[in-house]
Amino acid sequence: MDTHVVEHPLAAALLTTMRDERSDNATFRNALRELTRMLIYEAIRDAPIEEFDVQTPVAVARGVRIATPPLLVPVLRAGLGMVEQASALIPQSRVGFVGMARDEQTHQPVPYMESLPDDLAGVPVYVLDPMLATGGSMKHTIELLVARGATDVTAVCVVAVPEGIRALADSGLPVRLVAATVDDGLNDDAFIVPGLGDAGDRQFGPR
Ligand SMILES: O=P(O)(O)OC[C@H]1O[C@H](OP(=O)(O)OP(=O)(O)O)[C@H](O)[C@@H]1O
């Protein structure tokens, strides 16, 4: 699977703020918003563009736009903190929603919400979720997208681990990954080490 880790000192500094247990909910959300801009910059770097003429106050210039704006899919709750900045950067993008929460014992995703366009043939999709742990939540989300015809999915995450990357690669699903870091691995509770804790709780408080 194509995996791109964003190497940039500003991204690393924002990630540090998110990792720091002293960062309160608002500080964590702000850092996630800013870091999302950098992840999206990288995710869309090689997207096909189309050119068109634009009239400046002086002359005609060649302009560009993204040929096929992606569908953005935040995975609730934690992915909600990424969607505002992603859609600000790509204003033509549409937004779909998937909600799921891991079962604390089994670590399996339990879906509770789904609001997606019926037909995703030819539409690039960016799934927004800060955490790729076991990969179960991301796999379930991508399966929903593929069932609607998606063939070009980008997982946009802050923290990934080798276990989750392997799960996505082994799934054979049409996905690439853009992340800010690949951490060491999972602990016995399937939390990422060193990670940043529960990305939903750290934005919005405990469920
Ligand atoms: O790779 P996995 O092992 O599936 O874990 C990752 C999932 O866990 C977190 O969500 P959580 O279930 O905590 O829900 P929340 O966003 O509501 O807190 C995170 O935002 C991912 O969706």
Ligand SMILES: O=c1cc[nH]c(=O)[nH]1
């Ligand atoms: O470390 C983890 C693992 C899954 N979900 C989180 O929010 N954090």
Ligand SMILES: [Mg+2]
């Ligand atoms: Mg959570």
